[in-house]
Amino acid sequence: MCDLIVVMFGRGLKEFSLECCGWIKDTSFVGERVFECMVRGLSLVGMVEDAEKVLDEMCHLRFKPSGIEYRVVIQGYGWLGSFKEMRVVTGRMEDAEIGIYTVCANLVLSCYGTLPLSMDDLLEMLNDEEALLVKELAGASVLLEKLT
Numbered sequence: 001m002c003d004l005i006v007v008m009f010g011r012g013l014k015e016f017s018l019e020c021c022g023w024i025k026d027t028s029f030v031g032e033r034v035f036e037c038m039v040r041g042l043s044l045v046g047m048v049e050d051a052e053k054v055l056d057e058m059c060h061l062r063f064k065p066s067g068i069e070y071r072v073v074i075q076g077y078g079w080l081g082s083f084k085e086m087r088v089v090t091g092r093m094e095d096a097e098i099g100i101y102t103v104c105a106n107l108v109l110s111c112y113g114t115l116p117l118s119m120d121d122l123l124e125m126l127n128d129e130e131a132l133l134v135k136e137l138a139g140a141s142v143l144l145e146k147l148t
Helices: 002-010 014-025 032-044 048-060 067-080 083-095 102-110 119-125 128-138 141-147
Strands: none
Touching: 002 014, 002 032, 014 032, 032 048, 032 067, 048 067, 048 083, 067 083, 067 102, 083 102, 083 128, 102 128, 119 128
């Protein structure tokens, strides 16, 4: 059922997908996997704020979102060009003690389009808020490990 929700969202069947999500949440079938699929599906169709609310609901119900759920929300905000929100979600990811792994860091950097040859070149291209996000990601332990 969960994969079906993601497929339906992916095919643009938003209304039907949302109805299914509501139905599932009203039954005893609610589990962590259902929420994971809802986050992916909502992010797929650009309903990233709703996906972030599902992350909140997961935490409220004592489910622990994985790095994958955070990644798809970050990716969704990236598609929308919402860099401030990307920064907020990466902060939440760190607060949840989920390391910002290489895929997440690359995802954020790729949202900026063609990458310059140096970090200094990149920082010059960005506004203050975007530069701060890139500096935070560049300082993440996973990137430092890969670079050394």
